[in-house]
Amino acid sequence: MQIPQLRSTQGIISAGLLVLAAACTPADGERPWLGDVREVTGPGGPGSRYPHLAAGPDDTLLMSWLQPRAGGGHELRYATWQDTDWGESSMVATGTDWFVNWADFPSVVAGAEGLRIAHWLQQRPEHVYSYDIRMAVSRDAGRTWSAPLTPHDDGTPTEHGFVTLLPHGPDFLAVWLDGRHTAGGHDHGGGGAMTLQSTEVDSGGRLRGTGTELDARVCDCCQTDAAMSAEGPVVVYRDRSPKEIRDVAVVRMTPSGWSEPRPVHADGWHMPACPVNGPAIDARGSEVVVAWFTAPDRPRVRLAFSSDAGRSFAAPIEVAAGRVAGRVDVVLLEDGRAVVSWLDESAVGAEIRVQPFTRAGDAGPPVTVARSSAARSSGFPQMARAGNRLLFAWTDAAEPLQLRSAVAELR
Numbered sequence: 167m168q169i170p171q172l173r174s175t176q177g178i179i180s181a182g183l184l185v186l187a188a189a190c191t192p193a194d195g196e197r198p199w200l201g202d203v204r205e206v207t208g209p210g211g212p213g214s215r216y217p218h219l220a221a222g223p224d225d226t227l228l229m230s231w232l233q234p235r236a237g238g239g240h241e242l243r244y245a246t247w248q249d250t251d252w253g254e255s256s257m258v259a260t261g262t263d264w265f266v267n268w269a270d271f272p273s274v275v276a277g278a279e280g281l282r283i284a285h286w287l288q289q290r291p292e293h294v295y296s297y298d299i300r301m302a303v304s305r306d307a308g309r310t311w312s313a314p315l316t317p318h319d320d321g322t323p324t325e326h327g328f329v330t331l332l333p334h335g336p337d338f339l340a341v342w343l344d345g346r347h348t349a350g351g352h353d354h355g356g357g358g359a360m361t362l363q364s365t366e367v368d369s370g371g372r373l374r375g376t377g378t379e380l381d382a383r384v385c386d387c388c389q390t391d392a393a394m395s396a397e398g399p400v401v402v403y404r405d406r407s408p409k410e411i412r413d414v415a416v417v418r419m420t421p422s423g424w425s426e427p428r429p430v431h432a433d434g435w436h437m438p439a440c441p442v443n444g445p446a447i448d449a450r451g452s453e454v455v456v457a458w459f460t461a462p463d464r465p466r467v468r469l470a471f472s473s474d475a476g477r478s479f480a481a482p483i484e485v486a487a488g489r490v491a492g493r494v495d496v497v498l499l500e501d502g503r504a505v506v507s508w509l510d511e512s513a514v515g516a517e518i519r520v521q522p523f524t525r526a527g528d529a530g531p532p533v534t535v536a537r538s539s540a541a542r543s544s545g546f547p548q549m550a551r552a553g554n555r556l557l558f559a560w561t562d563a564a565e566p567l568q569l570r571s572a573v574a575e576l577r
Contacts, residue, residue: 200530200574200575200577201576202574203535203572203573205572206571206572206573207252208569208571209229210243210255210568213234214233214567214569215231215232215543215568215569216232216268217230217545217561217569218230220274221276221552224276226246226276227276227550228245228276228282229244229245229252229548230273232266235260238262240261241258241259242260243258244258252571256308258308258311259311259314263288264286264288265297266287268544268546269442269545269546270389271546272287274308275333276333277336277369280305280306280307281303281304281369282308282311283301283303283304283331284303284304285301285329285340286300287300287327290323293323293350295325297325297326298326299326299327300315300316301314301316302371303371305369305370313371315367315372317340317363317365317373318344322345323350324350325348325360325387326345326346328387328388328444330342330391330392330401332392332394332399333394334394336368338367339364339365339419340365341392342362343362343403344362345360345361345386346361347359359384360384360386360406361380361383362401363377363379363380364377364380365377365378380417380427381403381427383407383408384405385404385441386440388403388404388412388441388442388443388444389403389445389546390444391444393448394449395449395452396449397418397420398418398420400419400447400475400476401417402415402416402446402447402458403415404441404443404458409436412437412441413431413432415430416428416430418476430445430479431479431481433460433462433468435460436462441461443493445457446495448498448504449475450500453502455472455496456472457504457508458494459490464487465488465489465491466486467490468482468484469482469483469485469496469523470482470483480525485506485521486519486532489510489512490510490511491511493509493546493547494507497550497556502525503523503524503530504523505521505549505556506521507547509540509547515537515538515539516537517538518537518547518560519532520556521533535574538560538562543561543563544561544563555574555576556573
């Protein structure tokens with residue numbers, strides 16, 4: 167899929183001032199669901215890019231990003247949300263041989279009691295699309311980090327990335343796309359298929375076991391995601407059939423092992439190449455929500471609810487359709503509403519929009535968080551909950567690239 171390269175126009179728009187074609191403004195007396203969106207001065211320097219937001223089990227919210235170094239190479243840095251602002255940033259790792267990509271970006275995730283885990287991608291020499299996953303663990307809230315480890319042991323010069331890290335008891339679950347059978351081909355360019363793999367990493371930075379294959383044939387470069395339900399981890403990703411149907415699928419970790427892959431919904435999207443547009447998931451108890459981009463007839467953003475920890479999903483709710491670029495995220499609120507964010511193309515380039523939905527499909531008015539761009543350099547906007555607020559982070563695609571973030575109160 168060729169994404170139009172549009173010029174970025176950065177700006178924050180107050181929720182109370184919007185008049186959108188997709189929905190009317192709230193009627194007189196109707197309480198808006200989101201307060202004014204306020205930009206927060208970010209901790210990233212010039213050139214900072216590709217943020218990742220992650221809320222931990224103790225409500226710790228981390229934002230990580232890539233920061234170019236003046237002498238060459240990059241740093242993986244992160245900061246902690248401190249009620250109204252970001253704290254000082256800290257560096258996890260640095261390198262001159264990293265694989266840096268707009269869609270496949272590093273992360274730092276918080277576990278319980280000061281545990282942290284981070285990942286980045288290390289490129290193999292003389293191979294454009296051959297790179298390995300590197301991880302490190304901290305037991306003291308990021309003051310020190312373990313020696314880096316690699317979760318895959320195949321040793322092949324192929325793609326390994328699109329990682330999701332999820333706290334799982336005292337350990338972390340790691341899920342990634344693994345190209346060990348592809349013979350180095352990028353997006354069905356020869357050899358076997360991309361696979362979905364998983365393993366666990368303990369609090370000492372050691373692998374538990376040799377890893378498990380969750381799906382033997384998946385889309386080559388769409389993001390993965392995972393959430394912890396009342397019954398265990400639920401992983402969502404874009405599947406790929408032998409006939410090039412690329413619908414979103416889910417697998418669950420159960421006491422007897424991993425479940426067989428199942429589609430969230432049979433969209434029937436026939437796509438001969440990777441759309442680089444992965445799904446998002448969130449969970450609260452047995453309630454699970456998945457948001458995703460699809461285009462069986464025209465571009466669409468959809469949302470589906472599950473009340474049985476991801477075993478089955480209700481019919482999807484249509485969030486947006488038409489000139490949508492996808493790049494979704496989703497947050498499940500305590501009252502059962504799911505807030506979906508997505509990138510919507512507009513006359514000014516693109517806009518990051520958010521909208522709440524109930525299980526019955528009732529929606530609050532959409533809110534524009536920021537003007538953005540559909541260019542690849544704008545990356546994937548991020549959204550996470552911090553108490554009674556929603557946090558947003560994205561890359562401003564104007565030169566030089568710049569990490570930006572914003573906050574708004576839930577109502």
